[in-house]
Amino acid sequence: MAQNKKEEFNQKEINISDFAKAISHPARVAILKEIAKRNGCICGEIVEVLPLAQSTVSQHLKELLKAELIKGEIDGTKSCYCINWKTFEKFEKTFIEFFNKTKSQNQNCC
Amino acid sequence: MAQNKKEEFNQKEINISDFAKAISHPARVAILKEIAKRNGCICGEIVEVLPLAQSTVSQHLKELLKAELIKGEIDGTKSCYCINWKTFEKFEKTFIEFFNKTKSQNQNCC
DNA sequence: TACATTTATCGTATATTTGCGATATACAAT
């Protein structure tokens, strides 16, 4: 019956999976790259580069905002988006802590 | 009409999003953790720990195998799974290359 | 004021993911 079981897992697992979900679509990876490259950019510039409709890009931006991978500043009709590096750093730290810690100890499996 | 647009993006974007998709569910993060902790483990041990049915766990394991985050060795009735660290290293490298490169140059946005 | 521009949101169609029970498969033990 596909009920949502997310709340059964611990916060670190959810944090990692939430971040991962945000970059689990190539369009969102491409959007992030574009914003990073341009050091902040407006929605229209992204729409021009991607093979997606404006409304779709806007939705992806909303997802990235929700997961706090980007920050946005609405300035008149133009919205400026830029990378929220703090979230990336936090993910990197958690990711490494979560996986690499156990790695050095255990290498003798299948 | 929700047609699949994945093939319109480049390979690096797809590689990152594929890896991310594999860890975009807390159950799969938890499974990876369990395998890492035990240095390889059998399906039954994971089923005991997670709040999910055996068939669901098996499906998640299949996803992780497909994305090559784990390796599996079927040994009689017991299957031994362990982390495929090579994939993690590759992701880390690509991830850092993809995002951190641009970071140092650009910090003066919104 | 009327019109163009930019972005967000709504409604909707389709695709994919998630989850489970039931069942199949493969082997071990009796």
Next chain:
DNA sequence: ATTGTATATCGCAAATATACGATAAATGTA
């Protein structure tokens, strides 16, 4: 041979994600 154990797969239902066009909202410009 039969039974038990461990895991994978199938079939289905429900939930979520993806994508687009149409439209709204907000601002700038003629």
